[in-house]
Amino acid sequence: MPTLAEVAEKAGVSIATVSKVLSNTPYFTEETRRKVMSAVEELGYLPNLAARALSSGKTHLIGVVFPYVYEGIFTDPLVQYILEGIEAECNARGYNILLSTPRLSADGPDENYRRLLQSSYLDGIVALDNVPLSSVLSPALRKNTPAVAIGYGDHPNYVRSDDLQGSTALMEHITGLGHRRIGILTVDESLHYSIQMRHLGLDQVAEEAGLNYVHLPKYDRGDFSIASGMRGAAALLEQYDDLTALVCINDRMALGAIQQVQKMGLKVPDDITIVGYDDILSSQLFSPALTTIDQRAPELGHQAAQMLFALLNNENPDSVVIPTQLRVRESSAPPKVSRQ
Amino acid sequence: MPTLAEVAEKAGVSIATVSKVLSNTPYFTEETRRKVMSAVEELGYLPNLAARALSSGKTHLIGVVFPYVYEGIFTDPLVQYILEGIEAECNARGYNILLSTPRLSADGPDENYRRLLQSSYLDGIVALDNVPLSSVLSPALRKNTPAVAIGYGDHPNYVRSDDLQGSTALMEHITGLGHRRIGILTVDESLHYSIQMRHLGLDQVAEEAGLNYVHLPKYDRGDFSIASGMRGAAALLEQYDDLTALVCINDRMALGAIQQVQKMGLKVPDDITIVGYDDILSSQLFSPALTTIDQRAPELGHQAAQMLFALLNNENPDSVVIPTQLRVRESSAPPKVSRQ
DNA sequence: GTATAATAGTTAAACGCTTAACTACTATTT
C-alpha cells in the first residue's frame, strides 16, 4: 500500500504538504495541490486508518453497543430498526460502525468490551442501555468518550421511547373498551427499565379504572418468546376462566397467546381481546391482526446517531423522548359480557 | 489512559519487557511477571488498539460487509441470522465486528468502503456476495486481505446455501402434489445470483415434469416485499384464472400473495397452493402456515466466520455448500382438479 | 525603507505499540 511518503516523493513535496493538502489546509498554490492530487490519484493512495487514529486520536468509528442479554439479539425487531437508523446516519457522514455485543454480568460488561472502550478505537458510542444489571456506558463516561444511550440508563444524553405513554395508551384502549377482567402476560421487570415503565403505565390506568393492578391476574415468567406467550396464556386462563382481555408486554408473546387461546377453542377478539407491544411485521400479517403499540424504533436509531454527531461537533443536544403510536387492529374489541 | 511506558516505570522494567510479558513471550522470571502484572492491574492498563494495529498490522477487527442493494437491509431475515452466526464466532475469539454496508453501483462499491479496505484496519472480511452488479470482494482480494464470501460471488473461499437443491425440492413438492398450472412470483434475476440459482432449480424440475418453464405464467417485477407479492398474485390470477399453484421466490412475497388471493375469495390451499422461500418467523405464524424452504441462515454465518478464522490461521479451509430443508406446512395441497 | 502580515512550504516530534537485534549472565557439552 502506498504511503504518504511515496506520494510525497512522487509529487516532489514534503510529507507534511501532502497531509495538509489532503485535509484542505489553506495556503497552498493550485499548482502544488494539483501535483499532490495527481500523485495520490496515480498511486491510488488511501490513508492508513490505524496510523491516523494513533496520531490524531480520531478513527471515524462509531461503537454501536447492544448488550447481549438474551439469545437472538439481531432478530429483535427493536435492534434491527435501531441499527437501520444508525447506519443511515453514519453512512451519510462517512463513519463506520463497530458493532459490539458485550456479555453482561453483575460486575459489568465483559473484558473484551472494556478493552475496546479504553482502546482509543472509538470516536463515539451509541448504546442500548435498558438493563439495570449493569451499564455499558459508565466505562465510556469515565473515559469521556462521547456517548448516547438508547433507553433509561443513567446517562446525560439519551433517546427514549415513551414507554409510559405507550403502555398508558394501550391500557386505556383496553379499559375504554369496557374490559375489567384483564390478565397481564409479561416478563421479570428487573431485567429491563423499559418494561418497568410499561408496567407503571398499566398500573396507573388500571387504578384510574378502579382496578387494583397488583391483584390483576399476572404471568410474569415470560421471556419475550412466542412459546412463553403460549405458556402464559394457558396458565392464566386455566386459573381465571373469566378473563376478557390479555395485555402482553410484547408482540411475540401476544402472538403466542392468540395461538394458545385459539387452540383452547376461544375466538379473538370475540371471546377474548389480546394486545401486544412493538408492532413487529408478523403482527400486521397475523390473523387476527394484532392491536399493538408502534414505538417507532427506526426513529430511535436516527435520533441517537444525530445526537452523537452533535456531541462530536461539540454541540449540546437535548435528550429526546419519542412518542409511540397505538395501532388498533382486529385483536381487540369490547368484552362480550361487561362485568363492570 | 495509562500507556506501556507508565506501566514499565511503575514495574521498574523496560517497555519491551511489559509488552512481552503481556503477550506471553517466554524467558521471564515469575518475579518479573508478577511485578509487571501488578503494575498493569494497579494502573488499569489496557492496550491502545490503534497503536497496536499500526505496529503489528493486526487490529482484531473483522469486516462484515452487507452491500446495500435495497431498503431495510437489517430487517432482511437472512442478514439477521448471518450476523447472529458471525457475531457468536467473533465474540468467542475476542474479535470485534466492523459492520460495513457499502452502496453498490456499476463501477463498484462506494469510496468510503474502498478506503476502509485499503486502510489496514481489517484483519479479515466476511461479505454477502450475491450481486452480479459488482463484487465487494475484488478490492479485498487485490490487497490480499483474508476474505470469505457468502454467496455466489467469484471468490476462492465461500459459503453458500444450496439454492439449486432448495428450489428443486420446493418445485418437486409442487409437481409431486400434482400441480401443472403453476405461476411464478419472482424478482429480476439479474439482481441476485442466488435468485438465478433458484430459477434454475424451478426450471429443471418443471422440464422434468413435462412443463415448459419459460412459458409458465410469471410475474418478475417483484421486489421481495409483501406488497409486490400482492400485486404479483393479482396480476397473475387476472390473466390466468386456472392456476392451481403459486411459487414465490421468497416468503414475504408469498405472504402477500396469500393475502391477495384470500381477498379475491380464494382459499389456500383448497383453491390454490402457495409456497415461499426463506422460512421467516411470520411464515410459521401465518394462517395458513406457509410451506417454504429453510435455508438455515445462522449456519451460513457460523461457517463463514469459522472459515475466516481458519484463513487467519493460515489453514486452507474448504468452501462449503449448506443444504436446505423443505418445510411442508398448511399452504400447499394437491390441486382440486388435476389438469394433468 | 522598515516593520508587519499574509502566503507557501518544510522539519521534526509525537502518538503507543511490537519486535529484531543486542547484551549479559548461567548452565551444559565436549
Add this chain to the structure above:
DNA sequence: AAATAGTAGTTAAGCGTTTAACTATTATAC
C-alpha cells in the same frame, strides 16, 4: 577450558500519520 545453548532482559528502530513550530518569500502599510 573453550564453545555452545539456554535464560533474562534492554535498546532502539519502525509502523504511517498529524501538527506545532519553524523558515522563507512576497505583499501591504505607514
